Amino acid sequence: MESGPSAAAGANIEGESPQVEPTVETDDATITDGAELERTLGLTGGLAIGIGTMIGAGIFVFPGLAAGRAGPAAAASFGIGAIVALLVALPTAELATAMPKSGGGYYFISRGLGALAGAVVGLSLWFGLVFATAFYLVGFGYYAVDTLAEVGIAVGNGLVIPLALLFGAGFTVLNATGTENAAKLQNGIVVLLLSILIFFLGYGGLDAVGLIGDPAAPERFAPFGTMPILTTAALVFTSYLGFAQIATVAGEMKDPGRNLPLSIVGSVLIVGVLYVVTIFVATSAFGSDQLAEFGETAMVDVGRHYLGPIGAFAIVFGGLLATMSSANASVLSTSRAIYAVSRDALLPRWASRINLRYGTPHVALGLAGGPILVLVATGRVELLAEVASFLHLIMYGLICVALLALRRDEPEWYEPDFRVPGYPAVPAIGAIASFALIGFMQPVSQLTGIAIMVAAAGWYAYYARDVKLKGAL
């Protein structure tokens, strides 16, 4: 394998070449030939990105849907998701410390496995994030309608999609005109959310195990057998999309050798535990049939069950914040994904232009916001979630493969500060588990995902066939 900056080669159909420059990474800055890039994110910032992206979907939108499919065993589905996420998070952390630059999963795969795999992952990730954002926004729409209902304005579910569209457009415009202190706000939201959830889960958990309140009616753990547990795991895996987003800001993180692994693995552990406990509490409060009937906002009824109107209000408010924070974080990640591929000449360079007035990547944000609104309009929660998971799982699987490939004949530049424990079993199982989870999705989601990947490969063949990225740091 070649190594060093000379490995990036070729040009796309417009004659643009990958922009790869030799850099020196320190704990405080990335130093290129003529400029320095400040590292400004700390550990809390990294955790906030991971938790803030992940926490919205799983806890607030899925309990009803998942319980309807798998019964109380939905908690196991979330557990499986957490384990898969963790198996991928460890390799991601190693690669991120070896290549602490912006770009994340796409970057590792294009450098480890070459430009074709990179293009497929990079472009699919763009759409994967678009699907995920659309899913978060639809979830947000349900919570917005419930919020209105909670304050006494019953508008019905007809307004879910219009509200989601409105906020989707709002986030895009907000991000394009520059959001001061958005990260601090995001940190605040994450802290608030965690407080609401921990209080709620603490109380609900005590009740669920029968220490306080009325004993709950016991229910069979897996009334529908094991298969639904796995298909549900595939559905709810969307809840765990977000930890790899931390790697996309690796170039901005202080002391990356320490903070990247801690925030990637830490956010998966925190979120995984919260999810499993939440589902346990939710299925203990109601039978899973009833939970399924409540649908996307079943958690509100769980909150009401335990803590009355205050509980319902807290959950409605939390759900609103969580889906909002997930959606916003994903819009931003999408524009970063577009930047990463356009820097490597897999998309036209103008796609990553930023304007000097606001300092924001307006073109990329538009390329994120436009398709998101189209998908929100479909309103298909489960399909949106599964396609998002599908495209991310492909990337996660390939991250593990890229790690195996890089470790097999370690190039000279490969010096990660963090190494996966249990190599090669952990990345190998991570890859297999990621790809296997895809097998349990609905055929329509699988076909949509495959179509997007084929289109991405076709685009590469047409537009950037000559671009070589393997080993180009």
Next chain:
Amino acid sequence: MTRVLVPLAILEGESVATGLTTLLAPMDVTVLGYHVLPEQTPPDQARLQYEERATDALVDLTAEFETAGGRADHRLVFTHDREQSIDRVAAETGADAYAITGVTGPVDRLLVTLTGDVAVDRLCSFAAELVADRDIGVTLFLATDDEAEGRDVLEAAARTLSERGIDVGIELAGDDPAFESLVEAAVDHDAIVMGEQAPSLRSLVFGEETERVAAESVGPVLVVRRLEEPEDAVERRD
């Protein structure tokens, strides 16, 4: 040799008044061109697009300092956090002071404020080095409620400066309100030298005092950095 960092929002067209380039001629100058980006923009994305433009501007600015008779180099940083970049580069270059650029013509008289928890000796020797052999007067300023001790401090400091042939004046103000009396004293001066303050609740609420002085006085402010902070203070941003 004493080094002064001159941070400039380079892509916003921030520039240096001729008065300041001339004033800094006896010093080594590092022009720090920075560009602050909102959180949603990766710094590298901005570098790709604007590095060349920013470097051109920096080279021109550096040349201006050299024309004025000083020695200058430049650095370019893309960042989300201006303060952090200035602190880091100041520490890396071993800069003794940094400049908050303002508008000024030729500098005839400096105001050096000794108010607060600052190293009087460092401030005085910095001022002396800045004045060098030039015909620039210095006013030492101190606001305190302990008038007797304040006068002692001022007179002792004035003595060390006048021994080096500098035209020194002193100005003592009551403690209340120190900031306003400093700004008032600044009116008759072309530039201000002050010490970097320790972070406090006050600076958290109202902003850095140095920035406020610069905003109120319009002219340039040279901030003499505090010496090496203890390790735990460096970690606090995490």
